Amino acid sequence: MRPDKRGYFGIFGGKYVPEILMAALGELEIEYEKAKKSKSFKRELDYYLKQYAGRPTPLYFARNLTRFLGGARIYLKREDLCHTGAHKINNTLGQALLALKMKKPRIIAETGAGQHGVATATVGALFGLECDVYMGEEDIERQSLNVFRMKLLGARVIPVSTGSRTLKDATNEALRDWVTNVRTTHYIIGSVVGPHPYPAMVRDFQSVIGKETKYQLKAIKEKQPDYLVACVGGGSNSIGLFHPYFKSKAKFIGVEAAGHGIRTGKHAAALLMGRVGVLHGSKSYLLQDGDGQVKIAHSISAGLDYPGVGPEHSFYKDNKRARYVSVTDKEALEAMKLLSETEGIIPALETAHAISYLNKLRTKKGQVVVLCLSGRGDKDIDIIKGII
Amino acid sequence: MNRIDKRFRDIKEKKGKAFIAYICAGDPDISATEKLVLEFDRIGVDIVELGIPFSDPLADGPTIQKASQRALEGGVTLGKIFSLISSLRKKTDIPIVLMGYYNSVYNYGIVRFIKGAKASGADGIIIPDLIPEEADELIFVARQCDFKTIFLAAPTSTRKRIKLIAQKSTGFIYYVSLAGVTGARAALPTHISEHIRTIKHLSSKPVCVGFGISTPEQVKRLSHYCDGVIVGSAIINRIEKSLPDRPKAIRDAVIFVKNMVRGVR
Numbered sequence: 001m002r003p004d005k006r007g008y009f010g011i012f013g014g015k016y017v018p019e020i021l022m023a024a025l026g027e028l029e030i031e032y033e034k035a036k037k038s039k040s041f042k043r044e045l046d047y048y049l050k051q052y053a054g055r056p057t058p059l060y061f062a063r064n065l066t067r068f069l070g071g072a073r074i075y076l077k078r079e080d081l082c083h084t085g086a087h088k089i090n091n092t093l094g095q096a097l098l099a100l101k102m103k104k105p106r107i108i109a110e111t112g113a114g115q116h117g118v119a120t121a122t123v124g125a126l127f128g129l130e131c132d133v134y135m136g137e138e139d140i141e142r143q144s145l146n147v148f149r150m151k152l153l154g155a156r157v158i159p160v161s162t163g164s165r166t167l168k169d170a171t172n173e174a175l176r177d178w179v180t181n182v183r184t185t186h187y188i189i190g191s192v193v194g195p196h197p198y199p200a201m202v203r204d205f206q207s208v209i210g211k212e213t214k215y216q217l218k219a220i221k222e223k224q225p226d227y228l229v230a231c232v233g234g235g236s237n238s239i240g241l242f243h244p245y246f247k248s249k250a251k252f253i254g255v256e257a258a259g260h261g262i263r264t265g266k267h268a269a270a271l272l273m274g275r276v277g278v279l280h281g282s283k284s285y286l287l288q289d290g291d292g293q294v295k296i297a298h299s300i301s302a303g304l305d306y307p308g309v310g311p312e313h314s315f316y317k318d319n320k321r322a323r324y325v326s327v328t329d330k331e332a333l334e335a336m337k338l339l340s341e342t343e344g345i346i347p348a349l350e351t352a353h354a355i356s357y358l359n360k361l362r363t364k365k366g367q368v369v370v371l372c373l374s375g376r377g378d379k380d381i382d383i384i385k386g387i388i
Numbered sequence: 389m390n391r392i393d394k395r396f397r398d399i400k401e402k403k404g405k406a407f408i409a410y411i412c413a414g415d416p417d418i419s420a421t422e423k424l425v426l427e428f429d430r431i432g433v434d435i436v437e438l439g440i441p442f443s444d445p446l447a448d449g450p451t452i453q454k455a456s457q458r459a460l461e462g463g464v465t466l467g468k469i470f471s472l473i474s475s476l477r478k479k480t481d482i483p484i485v486l487m488g489y490y491n492s493v494y495n496y497g498i499v500r501f502i503k504g505a506k507a508s509g510a511d512g513i514i515i516p517d518l519i520p521e522e523a524d525e526l527i528f529v530a531r532q533c534d535f536k537t538i539f540l541a542a543p544t545s546t547r548k549r550i551k552l553i554a555q556k557s558t559g560f561i562y563y564v565s566l567a568g569v570t571g572a573r574a575a576l577p578t579h580i581s582e583h584i585r586t587i588k589h590l591s592s593k594p595v596c597v598g599f600g601i602s603t604p605e606q607v608k609r610l611s612h613y614c615d616g617v618i619v620g621s622a623i624i625n626r627i628e629k630s631l632p633d634r635p636k637a638i639r640d641a642v643i644f645v646k647n648m649v650r651g652v653r
Contacts, residue, residue: 163443179569293460
């Protein structure tokens with residue numbers, strides 16, 4: 001589905017930004033609408049997705065995991081095999097091409113786990129764009145490998161010491177930078193959040209995940225899925241998998257981070273525990289206190305450690321198109337181990353949340369589950385080596 | 389008649405310009421804010437903007453971010469801000485405009501917010517992350533009780549947008565002097581006067597300029613082109629410098645603002 005003209009999915013979305021950004025959002029909207037209709041843009045993006053990022057990514061039948069869980073046939077959509085190690089590059093390639101069309105010589109990004117930062121730094125290097133990435137100090141510590149990668153790729157990593165010292169405040173700082181340098185800078189938002197047109201645009205760039213899944217299942221004469229499972233922080237890999245199946249019968253399951261436990265107050269489950277509010281440019285479910293102050297989220301996974309969520313997910317929640325569940329830090333760590341041992345695939349901690357939920361999902365033999373393996377786990381070694 | 393309209397009418401009769409002071413409500417505490425507003429009234433400030441502290445003030449630079457944080461740490465809530473205004477209204481008639489982020493308003497409930505603000509004695513609202521297109525309900529409710537909705541125009545606004553902003557603004561139009569966040573700057577962009585002329589050409593409503601203004605000289609120069617000048621971060625810097633000595637912080641801020649006010653006279 002498309003958002004309405006004002007960028008709303010039902011009551012969620014919109015443009016809640018300082019006036020100074022309206023010209024740039026208007027320009028981006030026009031450029032993106034043009035690109036959507038343009039065959040040459042599609043050709044160009046397809047070229048980079050295929051030759052540079054390594055698409056299509058495999059749809060792997062996880063035989064051992066399937067046997068271990070004893071229910072549905074489980075397929076893993078291997079976004080971890082994308083160049084840079086996660087699905088984030090699908091979006092940054094698209095947005096970088098738009099930045100070139102808008103003649104913006106500089107790109108900026110926020111990052112939590114550092115995967116979006118790396119994917120942005122990568123396209124910055126590829127297309128010769130100046131690149132600054134905002135990252136919370138806590139995330140810089142826990143995802144140091146990605147910080148190093150960004151620097152090696154020629155980006156500046158700007159530490160953010162305010163507030164949560166994680167993704168939320170990195171996004172605040174990136175927005176402040178954009179407000180200041182909007183004439184020369186394109187802000188590559190890394191998830192399906194932010195003001196319109198970002199949520200719809202990022203979703204469209206990530207929809208390649210679900211589109212490939214569809215034809216790959218067909219190609220091996222497998223039935224279309226009964227369940228689609230993915231983790232949800234801002235929600236880009238999940239929407240990317242879900243969206244092409246919007247009109248199908250597949251059940252969507254989004255897995256949020258329950259942190260220490262959903263009743264402890266230390267979690268990042270915006271859809272399950274939040275109330276509708278406005279943060280970072282759009283109206284959506286949000287973790288906030290009684291006075292409307294945004295709460296600090298918690299998750300062991302930096303990429304899910306965010307108090308908000310994309311507006312389209314809020315829409316899916318309210319109209320029950322998707323079901324949202326949560327998985328704790330501890331369960332995610334166990335799942336990381338499980339997938340590593342059964343399939344020889346080390347998933348990112350974010351992705352491990354989705355994997356963990358497979359334990360609770362009651363499926364029958366003969367059913368099909370597709371799980372978006374959104375990223376690989378190398379970046380998380382520092383976090384887990386003291387725990388596992 | 390709304391106090392803001394009345395103030396601009398009086399200023400116009402005297403052929404003067406408005407000086408508008410922004411402080412963050414509850415920074416460093418509610419009683420300091422009360423004293424500052426009363427002092428500002430005494431030394432000739434025309435309108436006070438009271439900031440509603442928010443956890444994620446994305447249009448603000450470090451000065452106001454820190455002020456918001458101090459206020460939040462002190463336990464300020466919207467309810468306390470409304471009580472502060474009620475208590476101020478027993479002592480002063482200075483126009484008071486609230487300035488805060490949309491989530492504070494939305495979370496409180498738009499109708500409840502405007503009714504509460506109006507009943508406490510506030511005269512209008514500025515929301516830096518709310519464009520007129522997203523403000524239908526707010527405008528509808530505000531119009532019923534003559535509560536002013538002040539929208540912001542920016543250097544990047546097209547003529548079409550300026551027209552919309554002017555049309556939806558009541559009380560005055562807030563022109564943002566620069567591309568950026570709030571915060572004192574040594575130098576301001578050179579094209580401010582042209583932008584203001586464009587806005588004044590498209591609307592007869594008062595136009596006030598804010599963001600980055602930090603010296604009496606800047607205030608004086610800008611007041612030639614516009615109807616009012618807004619200073620915030622520069623005042624808060626004075627407060628911050630003298631903390632934790634609260635009486636001194638208030639005294640220093642008042643002396644600083646007094647010099648600024650002279651810039652528009």
